[in-house]
Amino acid sequence: MGALNVAEKILLANAAGGLTELPEAGQSLEIQFTHTLYQDATGTAAALAFEKMGKDRVETTSVIVVDHKTLQVGFIDGDDHRYLEDFSKRYGCWFSRSGNGICHSVFLEDFAEPGRSVIGSDSHTTNAGGMGMLAMGAGGTDVSFAMAGKSYKITMPEVVQVNLTGDLPAGVLANDVILNVLKTVGIKGNKDICLEYTGPGVASLALTDRATVTNMGTEAGVVFSIFPSDEVTKAYLESRGRGDAWQDMVADEGASYARTVEIDLRSLVPTIALYPRLKSMEPVTDRVGMKIDAVFIGSCTNATYANLARVGEVLRGKRVKVDTAIAPGSQAIARQLSAAGYMEIFYAAGVRVMENACSACIGQGFSPPTDGVMLSTANRNFAGRSGTESAHVHLVSPVTAAASALAGELVDPTQAADGDFSFRDVPAVVDRAAYIAPLPLDEAKKVDPRYGPNIKSLPTLDSLPGKLEGEVLLKLGPEVTTDLIQPAGKYLALRSNADEYAKQATFVQADDTFSARAVVHRDAGGHGFLVAGDGYGMGSSREHAGLCPRILGVRAIVAQGFERIHLANLANFGILAFTFAVPGDYEKVGQGAKLSLDTSGLESGEAKMIVDGGTEIPVKLAQGVDDLPMIRAGGALSYFASQAA
Ligand code: MIC
Numbered sequence: 261m262g263a264l265n266v267a268e269k270i271l272l273a274n275a276a277g278g279l280t281e282l283p284e285a286g287q288s289l290e291i292q293f294t295h296t297l298y299q300d301a302t303g304t305a306a307a308l309a310f311e312k313m314g315k316d317r318v319e320t321t322s323v324i325v326v327d328h329k330t331l332q333v334g335f336i337d338g339d340d341h342r343y344l345e346d347f348s349k350r351y352g353c354w355f356s357r358s359g360n361g362i363c364h365s366v367f368l369e370d371f372a373e374p375g376r377s378v379i380g381s382d383s384h385t386t387n388a389g390g391m392g393m394l395a396m397g398a399g400g401t402d403v404s405f406a407m408a409g410k411s412y413k414i415t416m417p418e419v420v421q422v423n424l425t426g427d428l429p430a431g432v433l434a435n436d437v438i439l440n441v442l443k444t445v446g447i448k449g450n451k452d453i454c455l456e457y458t459g460p461g462v463a464s465l466a467l468t469d470r471a472t473v474t475n476m477g478t479e480a481g482v483v484f485s486i487f488p489s490d491e492v493t494k495a496y497l498e499s500r501g502r503g504d505a506w507q508d509m510v511a512d513e514g515a516s517y518a519r520t521v522e523i524d525l526r527s528l529v530p531t532i533a534l535y536p537r538l539k540s541m542e543p544v545t546d547r548v549g550m551k552i553d554a555v556f557i558g559s560c561t562n563a564t565y566a567n568l569a570r571v572g573e574v575l576r577g578k579r580v581k582v583d584t585a586i587a588p589g590s591q592a593i594a595r596q597l598s599a600a601g602y603m604e605i606f607y608a609a610g611v612r613v614m615e616n617a618c619s620a621c622i623g624q625g626f627s628p629p630t631d632g633v634m635l636s637t638a639n640r641n642f643a644g645r646s647g648t649e650s651a652h653v654h655l656v657s658p659v660t661a662a663a664s665a666l667a668g669e670l671v672d673p674t675q676a677a678d679g680d681f682s683f684r685d686v687p688a689v690v691d692r693a694a695y696i697a698p699l700p701l702d703e704a705k706k707v708d709p710r711y712g713p714n715i716k717s718l719p720t721l722d723s724l725p726g727k728l729e730g731e732v733l734l735k736l737g738p739e740v741t742t743d744l745i746q747p748a749g750k751y752l753a754l755r756s757n758a759d760e761y762a763k764q765a766t767f768v769q770a771d772d773t774f775s776a777r778a779v780v781h782r783d784a785g786g787h788g789f790l791v792a793g794d795g796y797g798m799g800s801s802r803e804h805a806g807l808c809p810r811i812l813g814v815r816a817i818v819a820q821g822f823e824r825i826h827l828a829n830l831a832n833f834g835i836l837a838f839t840f841a842v843p844g845d846y847e848k849v850g851q852g853a854k855l856s857l858d859t860s861g862l863e864s865g866e867a868k869m870i871v872d873g874g875t876e877i878p879v880k881l882a883q884g885v886d887d888l889p890m891i892r893a894g895g896a897l898s899y900f901a902s903q904a905a
């Protein structure tokens with residue numbers, strides 16, 4: 261091959277079967293991941309799936325982190341965590357307990373390596389792309405297959421170059437960079453591209469700032485984002501006591517890209533992503549004076565030492581005017597902040613220091629009041645995600661959040677704050693003893709994972725009928741997020757009990773009669789259909805957004821477009837996904853319409869849907885034809901069990 265860019269190098273290095281040449285963009289490519297990551301909200305279902313695979317031990321460096329459901333009110337979360345700890349010991353994983361930190365933060369600190377690859381059951385696994393690692397999110401079942409040593413199929417993406425020039429002005433942070441990238445590339449329709457950051461501006465970004473950028477690349481729906489591995493990467497790894505893991509990885513001279521997005525860092529200004537999605541990104545100056553009720557500074561995107569130290573400089577000697585919480589990304593970060601005197605600054609400023617966990621990012625505490633306005637440094641602000649349906653959450657950088665907390669209203673930090681924003685990563689607190697390391701095989705075999713009353717094994721799903729006949733149970737608009745399909749917040753506790761999660765939460769915000777109607781339809785022998793606009797399934801990797809509708813009898817979804825991870829999750833649970841051959845036909849199918857569809861000839865990639873016994877609507881299979889055997893078998897677990905037999 262000729263000159264390679266970093267994305268091509270990393271794909272080649274991690275391709276299954278020792279490929280010497282990459283396929284053309286659009287062709288399929290199998291990746292053999294070296295690392296896997298589970299967190300506790302998606303991890304129990306994924307672990308239950310792994311246990312069905314009949315393996316004695318994981319084949320990747322596998323890390324399990326408890327970070328989402330750390331409130332542990334009642335027995336449910338505690339049982340999940342005990343199960344994950346037992347599972348981890350039984351199958352040879354690294355285990356990180358509640359309080360150690362957010363999965364992406366601790367993975368970056370102690371496990372990520374340039375040149376290698378990770379697939380995680382959380383969409384922001386892309387965080388490790390800042391380290392020059394091939395880092396992707398996927399549904400838990402796919403992650404479990406990777407842990408069992410199976411390769412994972414992706415579509416060879418087009419590599420889009422994001423060329424950074426200049427240095428960031430004071431008070432403009434990595435969060436502002438990625439919001440501006442999202443503004444340029446959009447938040448949907450990017451499922452077959454990856455973003456590679458290049459140019460002289462790269463060197464000016466701290467390693468954790470790079471991770472902020474790749475973390476939030478997920479919100480564009482890209483497959484992954486990647487930075488080169490350079491001296492900054494090396495210094496960070498050395499500060500974590502892992503200098504040996506460093507390798508140099510930069511694009512070859514003359515490497516080419518599908519297209520280039522130019523970003524002059526000097527031209528960027530503090531930016532706000534307005535509620536309810538990352539659709540309207542505006543300069544903070546356009547909204548200065550907006551009244552706010554609360555400020556949350558945390559999440560895997562921004563709760564880094566570099567950022568929280570910047571926040572400390574803004575808050576030094578001052579006092580916040582609104583309810584403000586800071587949740588450090590990890591215990592190492594919290595200890596570093598403490599050693600540098602920043603914890604004292606936070607407390608003296610009247611800030612609540614929360615647990616090193618996902619926390620308010622996913623509605624686990626600190627929900628805003630009714631109709632409240634919150635500034636947050638998280639990466640998502642989908643409706644209801646904060647736990648308060650009527651609240652408006654706007655996304656900003658940590659220094660915009662801190663300066664606004666002091667003012668009690670939105671302010672431009674470049675004008676209002678006088679702190680020193682120029683922090684770099686510094687030698688860090690390293691504590692490997694915080695993890696439970698993989699046990700030797702003979703000891704591991706003695707561990708018997710303990711379940712709890714709320715941990716239910718995954719349902720066995722029946723095979724695809726030759727003809728689907730049933731009703732459109734719900735007609736939805738565009739950009740249906742996984743939070744709308746299968747909300748988190750107070751329902752997170754039900755992640756290990758899919759039947760109950762389906763009954764109580766599926767589409768509850770869109771139509772609270774949905775699950776009851778779907779069950780009646782299913783029990784009468786109907787096959788449920790959903791109809792939606794484009795961008796269906798954007799957001800999280802949570803596979804319950806496929807599994808739970810399937811439990812309620814949904815067998816096919818017809819939309820104007822789908823997002824990548826969710827499309828794979830639908831196939832894993834035996835749900836067919838179609839797009840309209842004629843996009844305008846979306847208007848011709850209403851909620852309650854009776855549909856039928858012959859599934860026997862789907863290998864052509866096309867089918868006809870009959871509406872109300874008359875109108876024919878041509879549809880196209882959105883999944884790959886090679887996914888059909890799995891979908892026909894009822895899903896991934898049934899299919900691979902039948903293959904192994
Ligand atoms: C999220 O940020 O939406 C989550 C919660 O971390 C999810 C995973 C989940 O639903 O558990 C994600 O990003 O994939």
Ligand code: SF4
Pocket residue numbers: 328362363364382384559560561617618619621622638639
């Ligand atoms: Fe946790 Fe929020 Fe990051 Fe998801 S986006 S992993 S909920 S901190």
